[in-house]
Amino acid sequence: APDQPGGGGAGAEACEELHQYEFMDHTADVVLHSWGTSFKQAIAQVCVCFFAYMTELDKLELATSVEVEASGHDMLDMLYHLLDEFLFKFGTTFVMCRRVEILEFDEASFKIKARGWGEKFDLEKHPQGTEIKAITMHQMKILTPTTLTTEEGTVDRTSDLKEGGAMKEGFPFECYVLVDI
Numbered sequence: 001a002p003d004q005p006g007g008g009g010a011g012a013e014a015c016e017e018l019h020q021y022e023f024m025d026h027t028a029d030v031v032l033h034s035w036g037t038s039f040k041q042a043i044a045q046v047c048v049c050f051f052a053y054m055t056e057l058d059k060l061e062l063a064t065s066v067e068v069e070a071s072g073h074d075m076l077d078m079l080y081h082l083l084d085e086f087l088f089k090f091g092t093t094f095v096m097c098r099r100v101e102i103l104e105f106d107e108a109s110f111k112i113k114a115r116g117w118g119e120k121f122d123l124e125k126h127p128q129g130t131e132i133k134a135i136t137m138h139q140m141k142i143l144t145p146t147t148l149t150t151e152e153g154t155v156d157r158t159s160d161l162k163e164g165g166a167m168k169e170g171f172p173f174e175c176y177v178l179v180d181i
Contacts, residue, residue, distance in 0.1 A: 011065070011117075012062035012117035013062075014101075015100070015101040015115075016099075017098070017099050018036075018041070018045060019048075019052075020034055020035050020036055020041070020045045020171065021033060021034040021035070021045050021046065021048060021049035021052065022049075023049070023053055024176075028180075028181070029136075029178050029179060029180055029181060030053060030130075030178075030179055030181055031139070031176055031177065031178050031179075032046050032053065032175075032176070032177045032178075032179060033046075033049070033175070033176050034046035034048075034049050034175045035171035035174045035175075036171055036173045036174075037170065037171060037172070037173070038173060039105075039107070039142075039144065039173045040102040040105055041102075041173065042171075042173035042174055042175050043079065043082070043102055043105075043112070043114075043175060044100040044101060044102050044114065045100075045175075046079070046175040046177055047082065047083065047086055047097065047100040047114060048097065048098070048099065048100050050083055050086060050087075050132060050177075050179070051086075051090075051096045051097050051098070051116075052129075053129055053130060053132060053179075053181075054090075054121075054128075054129045054130065054131060054132060055096055055121065055126045055127055055128065055129050056126065056127050056129070057096075057098045058098075059125065059126050059127065060096055060097075060098040060118045060119050060126065061098075061118075061119045062098060062099065062117045062118065062119070063118070063119040063120075064095060064117070064119055064120070065115050065117045065118075066086075066089050066093060066095050066097065066115070066116050067103070067113065067114070067116075068082065068085035068086055068089055068113070068114055068116075069085065069111070069112070069113045069114075070082040070084070070085050070111070070112050071109070071110055071111040071112070072110045073110065074110060075107075075110060075142055075149060076137060076140050076142060076150075076151065077110065077137075078110040078112055079142065079175060079177065080135055080136075080137050080140065080177075082112055082114060083135040083177060083179075084135045086114075086116065087132065087134070087135060089116075090121075093120065094120045094121045095116070095118055095120050095121070096118045096119065096120075096121045097116025097117060097118040098116075098117060098118045099116065099117045099118070100114055100115070100116045101114065101115050101116075101117075103115055130181045131181065132179045132180070132181055133179075133180045134179065134180040135177065135179055135180075136177075136178045136179060136180060137151060138151075138178050139151075139176065139178045140175075140176060140177055140178065141174070141175070141176040142174070142176075143157060143167075143172075143173065143174040143175075144172065144173055145157070145167070145172035145173070
């Protein structure tokens with residue numbers, strides 16, 4: 001069952017372990033950048049990226065799981081709230097997630113439910129990276145094969161190559177999230 005130490009890792013083998021993300025330096029902050037073959041995959045990967053910034057994921061066992069739900073008034077707001085829920089869950093349970101799966105995703109009403117697999121953070125076992133203090137909406141971007149969505153709105157992805165950039169081959173969906181460290 002979710003949020004249950006011990007038995008919560010069941011099912012983790014069905015969630016593929018990918019590493020489709022990178023950290024991008026930003027003045028006093030960091031940008032989490034993920035990509036995927038689907039929007040769900042890019043969202044799951046930005047959540048994994050969030051935890052990877054705070055510890056070495058390969059040191060985490062798939063011993064337990066946590067579930068979070070989020071909604072928003074638009075896609076950016078939903079993504080913000082999803083990451084904020086994972087931050088809150090980490091702050092209250094200390095569970096770091098090595099894998100994240102999107103269980104439910106309603107794009108029309110901006111609702112999402114995710115499960116992360118990992119284990120409770122232990123300084124004796126897990127290297128300490130940099131703590132993420134807060135998720136921000138600043139400079140958040142979501143890219144689909146045809147659109148670029150920012151705080152300013154949604155535009156055709158190809159209309160602004162500087163902002164949208166070249167598509168990663170095979171990975172048409174991307175998320176960029178600035179976090180306070």
